Amino acid sequence: MTRQFQLVRSLIRQEWSRCSISRWNRKFATLEQTVVEPSTGPDPSKLETKISNLPGPSEKMKNGEVRWGTTFTNHMFEAEWHLEEGWSTPRIVPRHTIELDPAASVLHYGLEVFEGLKAHRGTKDGKIRLFRPDKNIRRMAISCARLGLATFDQQMMLECLRRYVMIEKDWVPHGRGTALYLRPTCIAVDPKLGVARSKRNLFYIIASPVGHYFQGGSGGVNLLATTKYFRSFPGGIGFCKTGANYALGIIPSEEASRLGCQQVLWLSDAKNRYVTEAGVMNFFVLFKGAKRPELVTAPLDGTILDGVVRSSILELVRSWGTIDVSERKYSIDEVVQRISQGEVIEAFGSGTASIITPVTGIHYQDKMYSIVSDTEEKISPKLLKSMQDIFYGEVEDTFSWNVEVDTE
């Protein structure tokens, strides 16, 4: 264990040296007003494991014929946190239902935070790799801090996650385009009707073997840019991965669906109408430029999710040196105007679930603006290939993004 723990530690230190926790704290203390308190635990050296006697993954799964988010593995990771007592002994146990008092805070006051990340099986070497898990664990720490939920040691949590994936390694599907989707979750479980910080949290991880997020593959989606509903606002919790940001999107998504769109494209507000992010994705537009194309996405101003795939795309494209990359405010009016003028090469969404998904049209103010380009200038196919090459261990991981799960 100690050796593996050190390995993981050294891998994530590479990025931490570039962007240390203290710098992040300062950034969030300014930007999102969130300070992540230090904490110890849950301690992976104390991990207790109880193996399920259920049958493992079926042959079917090995063919990659998996449906998103409804098939689950046989085990879950769990650990309790108490405001004064800290972390309980972490456990990997057979997957089970959670018993909650009907007054549990999570059921009333939305005190819940989650993450989504993936383990991929190498197509050549069969090795299992987690994609940038340190970024998800860090974002979870930030979300938890903003909502007053559990504080934890990020390296310890990452090691707990890695050990959980080792137990579930047979559930990582074979085949490019598939993955084991991991869902760390933290919920407030105190049975108390007063609105206040929860004293008892349950942290757990479940896993689901997955293929494409959008049914019918990632052939492209249409987005509804609505000025009737908004997702977030400055001084809110738009940067957190928490229930609140999803609950408000169900009805708008259904309106999108009635207009032939798969997701909502969220704007900042009715006046400025800056493009922020899509339903379960960050959003990118590739504009034609005077000299070279400009890839644009919304800046991390506290109203959007700091997506892991988003930041990987930015790093990748910047490394090419052939395209201008801008994290800037831009309005939907600019986008549709430039679509009309033929100045939009392409648009796409990014996310852990959907990876890179081409956007084929934007519905805005009762009109559908189609984005149909078939030019050589498109970068999304190349980006998707580059990302997947890294996911599946087909190229050298020059960014040190993967964390190998040693399956021995």
Add this chain to the structure above:
Amino acid sequence: MTRQFQLVRSLIRQEWSRCSISRWNRKFATLEQTVVEPSTGPDPSKLETKISNLPGPSEKMKNGEVRWGTTFTNHMFEAEWHLEEGWSTPRIVPRHTIELDPAASVLHYGLEVFEGLKAHRGTKDGKIRLFRPDKNIRRMAISCARLGLATFDQQMMLECLRRYVMIEKDWVPHGRGTALYLRPTCIAVDPKLGVARSKRNLFYIIASPVGHYFQGGSGGVNLLATTKYFRSFPGGIGFCKTGANYALGIIPSEEASRLGCQQVLWLSDAKNRYVTEAGVMNFFVLFKGAKRPELVTAPLDGTILDGVVRSSILELVRSWGTIDVSERKYSIDEVVQRISQGEVIEAFGSGTASIITPVTGIHYQDKMYSIVSDTEEKISPKLLKSMQDIFYGEVEDTFSWNVEVDTE
């Protein structure tokens, strides 16, 4: 049953005739974009009851020595709703834990709605009365509709609630200032990681005998008017009673506490800084006027809760005819300026939990503005007395606000 059902129906029809569901629907379709779909069930005529063999409320409770939100009664009401199949048979059963799959939507996507209302025991006649339960049931229908949760027949739900209170009647405390607090709750229970409308909901009601919400009674609270955090925004879900609106307030409340305040006073945004509502209360200011005082509170613009006590206060004060009543936008800057000029007679919060709570100070931009008036012009003592006289059946209920729970 039929006679009681008709009684309840006739009582709530009185208000419905003034403000029919269809008018509400039109209003919300404009204002909060929410359309409440018609639905049948849960059917109170099919209600199944299983009585707990636990001991009932102790003598202690009868003295009103109850602590807010941590003591619960022995039973709960529950009914399942399915998107296609509708409502299951409703049940009143011994209070029990809820078993949820760890992937249940409520634990990830904040798909949860609740209400809070009270049953009071008449100080003279011992009769148990619900205060305006039809308004809470209607608001719950609106919240559920906005989040894509269960639709229900409001009259049927009200009758289920009344029958539940009958079972728990011995838990309604004796004494002015006490009540049985009722917490209807609706949660999405499908085990599915995709973000979409939930197909299965659990609706339940739990109850807790309560005294004062703020420890130390309602002697007065200080509020922190923050420009760092905001609660809601146009096109959001600020008008819904759902977890999202509470999760974001935990950390700001703790900042308030460090500055000697009991709650946050939420402003609209950093620019306009309109006063909206307080942590768990609507907010009122009584300004001195040229001819007569002006009672001001924020309008129902979709960013605040349509509080039942709020609307009752507005009706009561309008019925007096001696004070101007304004539902209008007003900024925190207006409030603190007029405090400084001696033009604020008083300020208070209103809510089901806290009833009417005097505000003794507002902390804004590093300064505490004390509101210390001891004049005859204050209306909050009279308002609280009028409300409590109605709650406890001490005066004629001229507004037809109470719904009697026939305990036979």
